[in-house]
Amino acid sequence: MGGVDVLPLVEGGKGVAVSNGATCGAWAAAGGAGTFSAVNADSYDADGQPIPQIYHGKTRRDRHEELVRYAIDGAVAQAKRAHDMAGGKGRIHANILWEMGGAERVARGMLEGAKGLVHGITCGAGMPYRLADIARDYGVHYYPIVSSARAFNALWKRAYSKTREWLGGVVYEDPWLAGGHNGLSNSEDPKVPEAPYARVLKLRQQMREFGLDDTPIIMAGGVWWLEEWEDWIDNPELGPVAFQFGTRPLLTQESPIPEAWKQRLLTLKPGDVLLQPFSPTGFYSSAVRNDFLQELEDRNERQVAFTTEPVGDHIAEYGVGPRKRIVYLAPHDLARVSHWESEGFTEAMRTPDNTLIFVTPAKAQEIVKDQVDCMGCLSHCRFSNWAQTEPDYSTGRKADPRSFCIQKTLQDVAHDRGMENNLMFAGHNAYRFSRDPFYSNGFVPSVKQLVERIQTGR
Numbered sequence: 001m002g003g004v005d006v007l008p009l010v011e012g013g014k015g016v017a018v019s020n021g022a023t024c025g026a027w028a029a030a031g032g033a034g035t036f037s038a039v040n041a042d043s044y045d046a047d048g049q050p051i052p053q054i055y056h057g058k059t060r061r062d063r064h065e066e067l068v069r070y071a072i073d074g075a076v077a078q079a080k081r082a083h084d085m086a087g088g089k090g091r092i093h094a095n096i097l098w099e100m101g102g103a104e105r106v107a108r109g110m111l112e113g114a115k116g117l118v119h120g121i122t123c124g125a126g127m128p129y130r131l132a133d134i135a136r137d138y139g140v141h142y143y144p145i146v147s148s149a150r151a152f153n154a155l156w157k158r159a160y161s162k163t164r165e166w167l168g169g170v171v172y173e174d175p176w177l178a179g180g181h182n183g184l185s186n187s188e189d190p191k192v193p194e195a196p197y198a199r200v201l202k203l204r205q206q207m208r209e210f211g212l213d214d215t216p217i218i219m220a221g222g223v224w225w226l227e228e229w230e231d232w233i234d235n236p237e238l239g240p241v242a243f244q245f246g247t248r249p250l251l252t253q254e255s256p257i258p259e260a261w262k263q264r265l266l267t268l269k270p271g272d273v274l275l276q277p278f279s280p281t282g283f284y285s286s287a288v289r290n291d292f293l294q295e296l297e298d299r300n301e302r303q304v305a306f307t308t309e310p311v312g313d314h315i316a317e318y319g320v321g322p323r324k325r326i327v328y329l330a331p332h333d334l335a336r337v338s339h340w341e342s343e344g345f346t347e348a349m350r351t352p353d354n355t356l357i358f359v360t361p362a363k364a365q366e367i368v369k370d371q372v373d374c375m376g377c378l379s380h381c382r383f384s385n386w387a388q389t390e391p392d393y394s395t396g397r398k399a400d401p402r403s404f405c406i407q408k409t410l411q412d413v414a415h416d417r418g419m420e421n422n423l424m425f426a427g428h429n430a431y432r433f434s435r436d437p438f439y440s441n442g443f444v445p446s447v448k449q450l451v452e453r454i455q456t457g458r
Contacts, residue, residue, distance in 0.1 A: 001033055001091055001168055001169060001216065002168055006032055007032040008240075008242035009031075009032035009033070009242065009243060009245065009455075010035065010093075010171075010218050010243065010245070011023065011034045011093075011246075012095075012178075012179075012220055012244045012246025012247075012249070013037045013122060014037055014180065014246060014425065015037035015038070015040060015041070015410070016041075016410040016411055017040065017041055017042045017074075017256065017410075017411070017415070018037060018255075018256065018257055018414055018425075019035055019036050019249070020037070020041065020078050020081070021036050021077070021080070021082040021083075022082075022256065023252065023254045023255055023256070024036035024078070024086075024092060024093070025081060025082035026085055026252075026447035027451065028082065028089055029086050029087055029090060030089075030090065030447060030448045030451035031090050031451065032451060033090060033091040033092075033093055033120070033242075034090060034092055035122060036075075036092075036094055036095070037094075038074075038096045038106060039071070039097055040053065040067070040074060040100075040407065041074030041077065042074050042078070043073040043076075051070075053070045055375050060374050060375065060386055061376070061393060063374070063375035063376060064101055064102065064386075064388065066375065067101060067102070067375045067376060067377055067407075068102040071100075071102065071106045071109075072105075072109035072113065075094065075106060075113075075114070076109075076113035076114045078094075079092065079114035080114060080117060083117040092118055093120040093121065093143065094107075094118050094121050094122070095121075095122045097124065097181070098123055098124065098126030098127065098128040098131070098379075099125045099283075099378055099379050099380070100125070100378060101377045101379055101386075102388065103123075103379065104130055104134065107123075108138075111134070115138070119140060119141065120135075120140055120141040120143055120168050121135055122142075122145060122171060123143075124144070124146070124171070124181075125145075125281065127154065127155060128144060128155070129155060129159040130159070131159075132159050132160045132162070132163040135166045136163045136166050139166075141166050141167070141169075142163075142166055142168060143168050143170065143171050144160070144170060144171065145171040146183065147172065147173055147182070147183030147199075148183070148199065148203070150185075151183070152203060152206060152207070153206055156210055161210065164210075164211075167212070168215075168216075169215060169216040169217065170203065170207065170212075170215065170217050171218040171244060172196070172203055172218065173244075174196050174219075174220065174221030174222055175188065175284070176193035176221075176275065177222030177428050177429065178222070178286065178427055178428075179221075179247055179273070179425050179426045179427035181283040181284070182283060182286060183283070184283070184284045190275050190284055197231075197232070200217060200241075201237060204239050208239075214240060216241060216242050217239065217240070217242075218242045219242070219243050219244065220244035221244075221246075221427060222428065222429055223243045224432050225457065225458045226243065226455075226458075227457040229243065245454070247426055247429055248450060248454075249450065250262070250265060250430075251265050251266070252444065252445055252447045252450055253445065254447050258416035260419045261419055263442075264288065265426070265430055265433045266434055266439060267434060268431045269431050270431045272288060272289050272430070272431060273289070273428045274286065274287060274293055276293060276297070278300070278404065279403065280382050280384070280406050281406070282382055285425065286426065286427060286428060287424055287425050287426060288424040288425075288426050288430070290419065290420045290421075290422075292409065292420065292421050292424075295363075299359060299363075299401075299402060300357065300402050302340050302345055302359070303351075303355050303356065303358075304330070304337060304356055305329075305333070305354060306318070306320075306327040306354060307354070308328070311328070314328040314330055315328060315330075315331070316328060316329045316330065316331045316333070318348075327356075344360050345360055346358070346360070347359050347360065347361050350401075351398070351400055351401060352382075352399075352400055357402055364401075370384075370404070370405040371383065371384045371385075371405075373405070373408075374386050374405070375407060376393075377406065378406070382397070382400045383399060384405070385399040385400075404423075409422045410422075438453055
């Protein structure tokens with residue numbers, strides 16, 4: 001990869017501030033391809049302490065500029081740290097999300113500020129057509145993250161065919177098994193997973209049509225023991241493959257996640273990671289079941305359709321907001337609303353889909369404050385209705401109270417501000433921490449020990 005021989009073991013990038021220069025540098029030093037997240041990474045003060053990302057701008061556009069500056073500074077800091085720790089071994093990759101706010105500006109700012117330190121850039125969460133141009137301009141290899149052959153076909157025909165010499169590999173991220181945001185398409189059922197082999201074979205067949213026989217495919221999502229992938233290795237049908245580990249590096253000595261998060265990983269059981277649709281990106285994502293996800297599930301269940309005029313079954317009057325503006329519900333929904341109100345969920349909040357959700361007054365205040373405080377961390381956000389496109393910087397839809405501020409919760413969980421009430425991303429294999437004898441008696445390996453263990457096959 002990137003012009004050098006490496007172990008076919010890749011660290012998966014996890015933002016915000018989870019895959020950092022320490023984990024990336026240690027993985028590269030062990031001989032693989034390490035990855036740090038350039039999604040609002042931490043930068044440090046003179047004492048080496050993370051600088052809190054506090055926003056002072058009075059408008060979303062002002063705060064968005066602050067966010068981009070934080071992101072570039074943090075990414076450069078992590079690249080330098082990874083480079084120093086790697087000691088010239090392995091490869092250093094940076095991971096960005098195409099749907100993050102200012103993605104191209106952050107990527108270019110990082111590569112400009114850390115010239116020669118980053119060997120590759122991985123990118124998913126969207127269709128990163130311009131990824132190839134960024135990589136070419138800075139002389140680094142690029143690794144698009146896709147979940148289907150169809151997605152890669154579109155990327156290749158529109159953009160990547162013009163910069164094939166910089167294509168270092170293609171990451172296939174399984175949309176049912178991987179942690180974080182997942183690339184499920186509208187034609188795929190989140191409850192009906194498909195086996196990855198056939199999907200990756202289709203990807204390889206598509207790549208062969210473009211002359212990419214020897215370009216590695218990196219299998220991401222659901223990888224734990226290599227012996228379970230024995231039929232993939234040296235398989236002429238699949239061609240060269242490497243394996244990406246996203247969840248396992250969470251539980252290492254170098255991992256910066258809080259100790260409480262590490263301890264929680266050691267207790268997970270099958271089913272404790274939920275594939276859910278609540279992200280403000282509009283993508284499905286996988287995270288540990290906790291109070292945060294339970295509240296989102298409950299919030300979305302307390303939902304009824306309304307009309308502004310009596311239509312069909314919608315004949316029951318209901319007053320919304322301080323002025324009690326009348327909308328119309330179905331009579332059976334009005335009965336449900338009365339029950340929710342008796343339980344304290346007295347605040348009705350409108351969604352963009354002509355429905356109402358019901359929350360407590362405190363939760364309603366929190367949702368509105370988070371929407372007002374938006375700093376434009378995504379290119380398009382359904383929660384706050386921010387969009388980074390001029391002239392109005394809006395998605396054109398109402399803000400959606402069924403979602404949440406992802407920047408706030410990921411910063412909080414990464415910096416030890418509560419595990420139960422924040423989003424804890426993890427892959428669906430995370431329950432295996434409690435079953436793998438490698439972690440017996442609460443053992444937490446170094447990255448070097450983990451890479452050595454993976455090389456045993458089991």
